[in-house]
Amino acid sequence: HDVVIVGAGIAGLRAAIAAAEVSNKIDVAVISKLYPVRSHSVCAQGGTAAVLREGDSYDLHAWDTVKGSDFLADQDVVEFFVRQAPKEMIMLDHWGCPWSRTDDGKINQRPFGGHSFPRACFAADMTGFHEMHTLYGKATAYDNITFYDEWFVTSLILEDNVATGLTTIELKAGEMHAFRAKAIIMATGGYARIYEFTTFSHTSTGDGMAIVYQAGVPLKDMEFIQFHPTGLVPSGILITGGARGEGGYLINAKGERFMKRYAPEKMELAPRDIVSRAETTEIQEGRGLEGPYGPYLALDLRHLGEEKINERLPLIRDVAIKLGGVDPVKEPVPIRPAAHYSMGGIHANIKTETPVPGLYAAGECSCLNVHGANRLGTNSTSDCLVFGAVAGEEAAKHALSSSFRELSHEKILAEERRVFDGILGSEGDERVSVIRDEMRRIMSEKVWIFRKGDELNSALKEIRELKERLENIRVEDKSRPFNTGLVAALQLDFTLDLAEVTIAGALARTEFRGAHSRLDYPKRDDENWLKHTLAYYTRAGPRLEYIPITITKWPPAARAY
Ligand SMILES: Cc1cc2nc3c(=O)[nH]c(=O)nc-3n(C[C@H](O)[C@H](O)[C@H](O)COP(=O)(O)OP(=O)(O)OC[C@H]3O[C@@H](n4cnc5c(N)ncnc54)[C@H](O)[C@@H]3O)c2cc1C
Incomplete structure (x- = not known):
């Protein structure tokens, strides 16, 4: 195939559509170890960020993202990202995504942690599920996209440091096959399954990151793992940040809204790094609740009322009842921080190009420097859509001007x-x-x-x-x-x-x-650490190098919420 995409989550599917659109002569393959709509992206709940309303602006979204990143994001990439995101929302709308609507029929948007404007487009609390079905439905309409479902990629083949192919196992048969490609896109998702208490699907094992790393491509900023403030106790299943966006409170054993001590202005809607640290401090200082699964805190939604909970957070109510044993209409939900997202990933630039010609990366497995040291909620699905589209287009253009190479x-x-x-x-x-x-x-x-x-x-x-x-x-x-x-x-x-x-x-x-x-x-420490980490594979362990960040408009400042 001309373009081979590994991964059929939001990033991979968006890339496939973009590549197929460049020319119907481009032969696109999507390889996925899972049936596409079982990809982790279907779990995305709360929303997708984009500037759509008067009163909001690209600069405001960019500033929120840069401040949220603790000033480690590359600001040129962020500025591009915020300008592209609205187009993706409108496109999904045209492709049939069932967004939640305002009374006058516009795409509805809710507040979310770290964003200073309600800009999270949502489809109740099943945003990723609906985005995935919209994208998959669209992708299957192209004659030039072939899906290899339940095929497992094991390695990347480079010839003269150019990406030329992949080895895969067709799981049904248990046989190895090689794929030859002019361009390859990695869109294999995150890796927080290195932790036990996590919101991630069991299949989020970072395969693409490790595969390219083992082939010599550097990984970037891997020390930054996001911990989400509201993992349901005891399973770790996510209670969306949208629950706080809709007005939910976080309370400790004394019934206090403890965020007043840590982020007096934003309270529960401070960025995740700050809220997760606050929760940990509350527990360490003895103000957590005690339960059979250890100390925890509580998310109180009771004041929202049954009607709003049913309309805006139906999945959360269902999950809390079935897997947490509590009905959020009547009782607070037991939560604590859970590993949730990888800010780091495959080193790639604003065009999703990695240092290896012919190899691209998009979605959570990539690190394009949008999220820096801390991602804002709802910015990941926008990232997958925006840079999935870029990757598909860039890879297709590369394929049009390249020829196949022999595989060894x-x-x-x-x-x-x-x-x-x-x-x-x-x-x-x-x-x-x-x-x-x-x-x-x-x-x-x-x-x-x-x-x-x-x-x-x-x-x-x-x-x-x-x-x-x-x-x-x-x-x-x-x-x-x-x-x-x-x-x-x-x-x-x-x-x-x-x-x-x-x-x-x-x-x-x-x-x-x-x-x-x-x-x-x-x-x-801005003097010494305003830089990205690159990790290169060696047999003795990773070799680290550093590269500077890009600042366009916003010099590092104090980060208060
Ligand atoms: C519970 C939860 C809720 C979230 N809610 C939101 C939200 O509301 N808004 C938001 O912006 N973000 C949210 N996020 C984050 C967001 O969902 C993810 O970052 C995003 O969906 C990742 O998409 P992706 O396309 O990069 O990868 P994934 O959706 O993880 O897809 C990875 C793909 O790669 C394939 N793959 C992996 N390894 C291999 C291999 N070896 N061989 C072949 N195929 C392989 C898989 O089969 C899969 O198709 C949430 C995260 C979690 C955990």
Whole structure:
């Protein structure tokens, strides 16, 4: 295929449509380890940010994003992003996205944390679900897009440092195939499944990030992981920030709206890094509620009333009743911070180009520097749409002016041996689930919201020990078709690399910025750390380099809410 897209979430589907639109002669393939509408993007709940109303402006959205990023975002990319987002909303509207509406029929918008204007377009509290179905419906109408559903990509093939192909397992058959492409787009989503208490789907294991990293492409700003303030206790399933956008309160054991101590102006609608830190402090200082699953805080929606909850937050009510055992109409919902989003990802520029010609990255697996050290809620789905479209267009244009290259059979056969003889055939005595649980424990205990150098050092050592133990793995099921044990082993290999990069970046960054809260370096340090981290793969562990950020209009300032 001319353009091969790995991933069928919002970014991948948007990229496929954009590539197919460039020319009907472009042959586009979308490879996904999941059936497309099972991609993690269907979980997006609260909304998608875009400037649509009088009173709002591009500069205001850009400023909110830059301030939210704790001034680590590249401002040229942010300015482009906010200008493109409204076009994407209108386009989705024309393609049939069932947005929630105002009484006069306009796309409705709700307030969201860190945004100083109500600019989150929403479809009740199932925004991602409806966006995904709209995009998938649209994509299937193109004759020049072929879907490979439930195909698992294992590696990227480079020839002379140019991206030329991929190896994949067709899961149904358990056979390896190689894809040749003129351009490849990675749109494989985030990796917060390195943690236990997380809002992420079980399938969010950062495969694309790890695959390109192992092939020599740098990852950027991986130390910045977002913790969402309202993970439902005990499962970690998300209670959307839209619940606070609709007026929900956060309360502690004394019934206090504790955010008054941390963000007196924005209160519950402060950015996520600030609210999650506040919750952790409340718990550490003994003002949390106590329950069978440990201390927690509460999200109180009762004052919104049943009618509003049913209209605006029907999924949240359902989830709280079925999985939290409480009806938000009658009782506060038990919550605490949960790992939620990866600000870091594959190093790429404003055109989604990575340093490797022919390789592009979009969506959560990429780091285009829109979100810096902390993403604002509802800016991710806009990012996936805006830069998914850019990636599709750029990759298609690249394909039109390039030709196919021969793939090295040696490399493909070596990958087949690594996967089937090395991993599936291994007769070791280590279990995937044991190592995976260990990784998640280490990350949750030592690389969580508040971080310290000694704990990060110890986490790095322990993760490296787990990587050694992985060499001695055993997958019980030796059969080929739909071998979920093999998939879990491959995903574990990916996540261990990503955990290592996350810790290495966090250890090196001796400052307190956005979601990276170093207790031993309790101040933001603009003099030394106004820069992006790049992590390159080496056998001994990541090698770190740094590149400057881009400031256009907004010099770093104090960040109060
Ligand atoms: C519960 C929850 C709610 C959220 N709500 C919002 C919200 O309201 N607004 C907002 O802006 N953001 C929200 N976010 C964030 C947002 O949903 C995600 O950042 C975004 O959807 C990611 O989309 P994506 O297209 O990059 O990747 P994904 O949707 O994660 O898709 C990844 C794709 O890659 C494929 N893939 C992965 N690995 C492989 C492999 N090895 N081989 C083949 N295919 C592979 C998968 O099959 C999948 O199709 C939320 C996040 C969570 C966790």
